Amino acid sequence: MEEVFKFKTSVRVRYADTDAQGHVYFANYLIYFDIGTTDYMKAIGYSYDRLLEEGYDFFTVEALCRYRGEAFFDEELQVGAKISAIGNSSFTFKLALFRGDVLIADGHIVNVMIDPRSKKTVRVPEAFRRAVEIFEEKYQQA
Numbered sequence: 001m002e003e004v005f006k007f008k009t010s011v012r013v014r015y016a017d018t019d020a021q022g023h024v025y026f027a028n029y030l031i032y033f034d035i036g037t038t039d040y041m042k043a044i045g046y047s048y049d050r051l052l053e054e055g056y057d058f059f060t061v062e063a064l065c066r067y068r069g070e071a072f073f074d075e076e077l078q079v080g081a082k083i084s085a086i087g088n089s090s091f092t093f094k095l096a097l098f099r100g101d102v103l104i105a106d107g108h109i110v111n112v113m114i115d116p117r118s119k120k121t122v123r124v125p126e127a128f129r130r131a132v133e134i135f136e137e138k139y140q141q142a
Contacts, residue, residue, distance in 0.1 A: 003080070003094060003096060003106070005080030005081065005082055005096065006082065006135070006136065007036075007039075007040050007043050007080065007081050007082060007135075008078045008079060008080045008081075008098075009035060009036055009039040009040075009078070009079050009081070010076055010077070010078055010079075011032050011035055011076075011077050011078075011079060012074065012075070012076050012077075013071055013072060013073050013074060013075045013076075013077065014073070015073050015074075017031075017073075018072065018073050022072060022073070023070040023071060023072055024070070024071040024072070026065075026067065029065045029067070029097060029104075029105045029107075030063055030065055032077065032079050032097055032105075033063070033065065033079065033081075033093075033095045033097070033107065033109060034109075035079060036079030036080070036081035036093075036095055037081055037093050037095070037109060039079075039081070040081040040082065040083070040093070043135070044131045044132060044134075044135040045131055045135075046127075046128050046131045046132075051128070052116070054125065054127075055115070055116070056113055056114070056115070056116070056122065056125060056128075057113075057114050057115075057116040058091075058111040058112060058113050058114060059111065059112050059114055060109055060110070060111050061090070061110050061111065061112050062108070062109065062110040063107070063108075063109045063110075064107040064108050064109075065105055065106075065107040066105060066106050066107055067104075067105050068103045068104055068105055068106065069099070069102060069103065069104040069105070070104070071097070071099060071104050075099055076099075077097055077098060077099055077104065078097070078098045078099075079095065079096070079097055079098075080095065080096040080097075080098065081093055081094070081095050082094050082136065083132045083136070084108070086124055086129055086132065087124070088123055088124070089112055089113050089121040089122060089123055089124060090110055090111060090112045090113070090124070091110075091111055091113070091124055091128075091132075092108055092109070092110045092111075093108060093109045093110075093111070094106075094108050095107055095108060095109065113125070
């Protein structure tokens with residue numbers, strides 16, 4: 001089943017993103033995913049800065065990218081992002097990269113919420129959980 005994303009953000013492939021074969025270097029797909037996660041958090045009203053202001057931070061503990069196609073210099077791509085799971089102290093982004101309707105890559109990123117001073121894991125804040133729920137719920141009703 002093809003994943004549907006309420007949230008998408010655009011990225012343009014820079015020349016510096018490409019390799020000797022002329023397509024996007026494999027590690028840069030994770031950079032595109034990172035752009036997607038950052039923009040998603042802003043879209044739900046919970047930017048990284050807000051997390052820090054409220055006394056939270058997070059570590060990325062897992063990143064997976066499956067390569068389904070190729071992307072080339074100066075192409076405009078869309079990064080689909082959503083938080084697909086929230087555990088006690090972790091949250092998982094599901095991500096995909098598209099050129100139009102063509103799936104280029106997909107994967108996920110798992111983050112663990114921490115106290116920035118102690119670096120110990122903490123429960124994902126209720127306000128963050130609610131922001132994700134409200135954002136994704138509106139999509140389900142549309």
